[in-house]
Amino acid sequence: MRLLGTASDKKLFDENGLRLDGRSPGDLRPIRIETDVLNRADGSAFIEWGGNKIQVAVYGPREAYPRHMQDINQAFVRARYNMAAFSVDERKRPGPDRRSMEISKVISEALQAAVMVELFPRAQIDVFIEVLQADAGTRIAGLTASAVALAAAGVPMRDLVVGCTAGKVDGKVVLDLSKEEDNFGQADLPVAIMPKSGKVVLMQMDGDLSIDEFNEATSMIFKATERINQIQRDALKKNYANTAQDWGE
Amino acid sequence: MSNVKQIVMPGDPVEVQNLKPRNGVYKCGDNKYCSQFFGILQESEQFVDVVPFTGKYVPRRNDKVIGKVIEIGPSMWIVDISSTYTTLLHMNDAPWRVTSGELKRYMNVGDYVYAKVLSINEIKESWITMKDVGLKKLEGGTLVSIPAPKVPRIIGKGGSMVNMIKDSTHTRIMVGQNGVIWLDGAPENVIVAIGAIRKVEEEAHTVGLTDRVKKYLEDKKGEIVGNSE
Amino acid sequence: MPRDELDVMSEIKRNYILQKIRKDGIRADGRKLDEMRKVVIQTNFIPRASGSAVVTLGRTKVVCGIKIEAGEPFPDTPNQGVLTTNVELLPMAFPTFEAGPPSEDSIEIARVVDRGIRESKMIDLQKLVVEPAKQVWIVFIDIDVIDYDGNLIDACTIAAVSALATAVVPASTIGQKDFPLPITCRPASVTMVKIDNIVVVDPDLEEEQIASARLTVTMAEDGHLKAMQKGEPGFFTFEEIQKAIKTSSDVGNQIRDIYPK
Numbered sequence: 001m002r003l004l005g006t007a008s009d010k011k012l013f014d015e016n017g018l019r020l021d022g023r024s025p026g027d028l029r030p031i032r033i034e035t036d037v038l039n040r041a042d043g044s045a046f047i048e049w050g051g052n053k054i055q056v057a058v059y060g061p062r063e064a065y066p067r068h069m070q071d072i073n074q075a076f077v078r079a080r081y082n083m084a085a086f087s088v089d090e091r092k093r094p095g096p097d098r099r100s101m102e103i104s105k106v107i108s109e110a111l112q113a114a115v116m117v118e119l120f121p122r123a124q125i126d127v128f129i130e131v132l133q134a135d136a137g138t139r140i141a142g143l144t145a146s147a148v149a150l151a152a153a154g155v156p157m158r159d160l161v162v163g164c165t166a167g168k169v170d171g172k173v174v175l176d177l178s179k180e181e182d183n184f185g186q187a188d189l190p191v192a193i194m195p196k197s198g199k200v201v202l203m204q205m206d207g208d209l210s211i212d213e214f215n216e217a218t219s220m221i222f223k224a225t226e227r228i229n230q231i232q233r234d235a236l237k238k239n240y241a242n243t244a245q246d247w248g249e
Numbered sequence: 250m251s252n253v254k255q256i257v258m259p260g261d262p263v264e265v266q267n268l269k270p271r272n273g274v275y276k277c278g279d280n281k282y283c284s285q286f287f288g289i290l291q292e293s294e295q296f297v298d299v300v301p302f303t304g305k306y307v308p309r310r311n312d313k314v315i316g317k318v319i320e321i322g323p324s325m326w327i328v329d330i331s332s333t334y335t336t337l338l339h340m341n342d343a344p345w346r347v348t349s350g351e352l353k354r355y356m357n358v359g360d361y362v363y364a365k366v367l368s369i370n371e372i373k374e375s376w377i378t379m380k381d382v383g384l385k386k387l388e389g390g391t392l393v394s395i396p397a398p399k400v401p402r403i404i405g406k407g408g409s410m411v412n413m414i415k416d417s418t419h420t421r422i423m424v425g426q427n428g429v430i431w432l433d434g435a436p437e438n439v440i441v442a443i444g445a446i447r448k449v450e451e452e453a454h455t456v457g458l459t460d461r462v463k464k465y466l467e468d469k470k471g472e473i474v475g476n477s478e
Numbered sequence: 479m480p481r482d483e484l485d486v487m488s489e490i491k492r493n494y495i496l497q498k499i500r501k502d503g504i505r506a507d508g509r510k511l512d513e514m515r516k517v518v519i520q521t522n523f524i525p526r527a528s529g530s531a532v533v534t535l536g537r538t539k540v541v542c543g544i545k546i547e548a549g550e551p552f553p554d555t556p557n558q559g560v561l562t563t564n565v566e567l568l569p570m571a572f573p574t575f576e577a578g579p580p581s582e583d584s585i586e587i588a589r590v591v592d593r594g595i596r597e598s599k600m601i602d603l604q605k606l607v608v609e610p611a612k613q614v615w616i617v618f619i620d621i622d623v624i625d626y627d628g629n630l631i632d633a634c635t636i637a638a639v640s641a642l643a644t645a646v647v648p649a650s651t652i653g654q655k656d657f658p659l660p661i662t663c664r665p666a667s668v669t670m671v672k673i674d675n676i677v678v679v680d681p682d683l684e685e686e687q688i689a690s691a692r693l694t695v696t697m698a699e700d701g702h703l704k705a706m707q708k709g710e711p712g713f714f715t716f717e718e719i720q721k722a723i724k725t726s727s728d729v730g731n732q733i734r735d736i737y738p739k
Contacts, residue, residue: 042305061305061333072372077711098585105582105709112711114259116275116285121372123333151259154304154398156285158275159260189706196260196283199713203693205706206593211723214703218716233258236287240256240302240454 010184012169019181025174028164028224033145033235035152041128043153045235047145050178051135056145058153060125075120079107079127081142087134103139104129110143110163110192110202116156125155136182137165140190143202148232160232161201163192164224166217173213175220189214191221195229198222254291257284257299265297273299288398289454302454306332306397306427308375312366315387315425316377318359321352328362330427331394334373338364342378344385361387363423363431390421390433393443395450397428402453403446410449410459417466418442419475435474444469492688499676507536507682512725514680514732517636521644521738529645529659531738533637536682537627542637544645545618546659548608548652559606560616563592565623565634572626586709591621591634591667593705594696598665601642605660608652615647617659628682631694631707632733635667640738665704666733667696668726672712677722679729693719695726699734 012020019025029050038044041057064070081103085094096104111127127149129142140163147161167177168187182188187207193200209217257263263274263282270282274297277283284290286301308314308330316336320327326338340347345355356362364377364384379385395403403424404411415422420434420442430446432439445462452458495506503511515536524530529544551558565588569575580588595601606615619642621634645659671681671689681689690712696705703723708714714722 043303063334098580098589101582101585102589105586106707109709109711113713120333123373151287152303154286154288154301154396156273156301157259158277158283158285160258194260194713196277199715200708200719201713203706203708203714203719205703206597207704208597209703210701211703214723215720222716236258237256 010180012181012184013172019169019174019178021178023176023178025172026220026223028176028227029178031228031231033148033231034238035148035235036239041149041153043149043151043155045145045149045152047141047148049135049137049141049144050176051133052131052138052141053133054138054142054145055130055132056142056149057128057130058125058146058149058155059128060153061120061123061155062125064122064124069124070122072121074117075115075123075125076117077108077112077115077125077127079104079111079129079146081107081129081131081139083131083134083138087131103142106202106204107139107143107146110161111146111150113199113201114147114157114159114161114194115150116158119156125150134179136177136179137190140165140192140202143192144228144232148235151236159194159196160229161192162195162225162229162232163190163202164221164228165190166221168207168209168213168217173216173220175217175224187213187217189217189221191218193222193225195225254289256288257290258287259283259285263290263297263299268292268297269295271296271298273301301398303396304398306330308332308334308336308366308369308373308427310366310368312426313363313384314366314377314427315361315363315392315423315429315431316427317361318356321358324349324352326352326356326362328364328377330377330425331397331429332427334375336366336375336377338362338377338379342367342376342380344379356386361392361429361431363387363425387431390431391439391443393430393432393446395428395430395446397426399450399453400424400426400428402458403430403449405459410462413459413463414442414445414466417470418445418473437472437474441466441469441473491684495684495688496674499673499678505678506684509678509680511676512679512729514729515682517733517736519636519640519736519738521640527641528648529641529643531637531640531644533633533640534625535629535633535636535680537625538623538629538633538682539625540621540623540630540633540637542619542621542634542641544641544659545620546645546647547616547618548613549616551607551611551614556611557607558603559601559614561592561596561601561603561619562616563588563595563619563621563638565591565621565630567623567626567630570625571623575626586707587630587634588621590631590694590696590705590707591638592619593707594635594665594667595619595638595642598663598696598698598704600639600661600663600665600698602660602662606647608654613652617642617645626683628684628686629669629680632667632669632680635665635696636733636737639664639666643738663698663700664734664737665696665698666730666737667694667705668729668733669694670722670725671710672714672718677718677725679725693722695723695730697727697730701727 043058169185192202284299288301316328316330367378369375418438423431527543528546672691692709
């Protein structure tokens with residue numbers, strides 16, 4: 001979300017070339033993921049990414065309703081991205097708005113690429129993403145946690161999905177935009193991939209980027225996703241410290 | 250067979266060598282296989298499987314399952330077996346002489362049934378039957394649910410785990426392949442048995458589980474009714 | 479994107495399209511992979527609006543009306559005019575379109591079109607201030623889709639840009655002189671879809687139905703990227719994306735040549 005045209009004397013870099021929060025252009029904010037945090041849901045994950053706090057719950061696969069929505073060939077993934085009223089500075093009126101609907105759509109599509117939906121004709125998989133505190137990059141953080149929740153729910157997938165944002169601030173390409181950088185910067189580029197193959201399943205951009213800047217930004221993103229994917233893996237493994245011996249017949 | 254197993258995630262490459270890739274793996278390239286699940290890589294003499302830590306029950310023919318009637322049609326019961334899909338029990342596959350429209354008399358919504366999976370089609374519609382030894386409408390007792398992938402752990406090698414729990418607690422236990430478990434016995438005993446089941450569920454993936462469950466049951470001996478002391 | 483009335487494309491048609499693309503590098507309607515359908519733009523179609531355009535892109539047809547009204551600026555941007563975009567998929571456009579609140583498809587289309595116009599700074603919003611913090615010009619971009627045969631994003635972008643480029647701010651309604659909407663550039667969006675592993679430009683309805691993924695790239699005359707959107711549940715490799723950016727630069731220039739002067 002960009003606040004255009006606010007006469008901003010806000011300098012987003014200090015004299016050492018560091019960003020407002022002290023990061024270098026290529027630094028990620030701290031990320032922490034936890035799984036199995038909810039009881040009812042089939043799978044769940046909680047992510048903290050910078051100041052973002054996002055809860056994800058997965059239900060399914062389950063038979064799709066209403067009946068006429070069923071696809072006899074495969075399941076569909078329905079992600080619902082929602083921002084809690086208290087998640088942003090100025091209280092947000094509860095309920096889906098156009099932005100949430102678009103974000104829900106692109107997240108659903110990204111996850112649909114990874115989940116083996118062809119194994120579940122007539123079914124749907126619900127992914128609920130609740131942003132409890134927003135700090136820029138919520139759709140990517142939500143998507144990154146959703147992949148973990150789906151895996152934790154035992155949903156068969158081709159690969160996990162992992163993402164990161166990049167952007168342009170004061171003419172410089174930077175990784176993982178903060179809130180101020182998202183508001184006062186010049187470009188925003190969220191990207192998500194399936195890490196084993198590098199296939200891009202989510203990509204949006206707004207702002208102004210030359211083609212060289214775009215390549216620089218995507219290169220930073222691809223490198224960062226390696227680290228973030230490792231955080232996803234560690235979160236999944238954490239609850240399974242002693243691996244099993246005989247599983248029993 | 251006591252080597253520590255490998256945990257894998259979706260997309261992780263799976264070494265197949267001269268074994269046959271079976272459950273939980275998919276072809277992800279020329280002669281390359283990958284895991285579909287977050288789970289454990291399991292190698293037997295012939296096969297390579299990835300067993301997910303959790304997940305919905307996937308019906309297989311001849312599986313014994315415990316389900317709950319959720320809807321009644323003119324000629325069949327619609328049963329929830331904790332799977333992605335509901336399953337159907339036709340009146341002709343019930344042990345009673347049922348007439349069309351009279352199904353409620355024999356089994357109503359909310360009743361539980363111990364049945365067998367009869368058939369499944371390509372779009373995962375399935376049918377169950379009660380026409381086999383031991384299958385019946387369940388009366389009394391209590392029910393406990395665990396994720397289907399953990400059922401083999403509850404049963405144990407040749408039934409060793411579930412028999413140990415049954416014997417120590419003097420309870421009757423029927424384990425559905427779909428993760429629904431029925432228990433019956435003195436209330437105090439059922440509580441201990443459920444405790445043992447929950448322990449297995451929580452620690453299903455760990456080493457030394459059998460011993461720990463054994464110890465749990467011994468520790469609870471004093472709470473079990475009917476132990477000749 | 480909206481599916482056809484049978485919700486199923488006949489296998490025969492599907493195989494025909496795939497075969498032609500794979501074997502001959504030609505699409506079912508004879509187009510080359512990077513060729514757009516015929517575009518016809520008619521501006522000032524609705525004299526009562528501040529600006530308007532009717533655009534046909536192949537058999538897709540959309541109508542864009544611009545209403546410009548004086549109103550209050552947003553509190554956090556007191557020295558700027560306001561821009562807002564809406565797309566209606568009218569039931570007449572397709573057998574399965576239904577009346578009602580905006581679907582996620584129409585929302586996505588509107589937001590992608592809006593971003594292309596907004597991020598390229600096509601309209602100099604700072605020239606739309608009547609009295610700072612009190613009164614500014616609000617530009618309503620409303621697009622009605624009246625016939626659907628694929629690629630609504632590009633049809634709507636062309637219509638919006640054309641209508642804006644010929645729009646007049648009705649300042650006489652507040653006692654001042656009417657003036658043309660201040661335009662700085664003409665962005666062009668180029669939408670491509672992936673069928674099997676082949677990327678084609680400006681998909682028609684049938685191509686959209688068998689496509690696995692969609693990519694829209696919006697650029698302006700300066701050759702910079704202003705907006706991008708990947709859609710549909712498939713994927714692109716990074717090489718495909720880079721190639722698509724190059725294609726959209728070329729095709730975008732072709733579109734710019736057709737825009738009203």
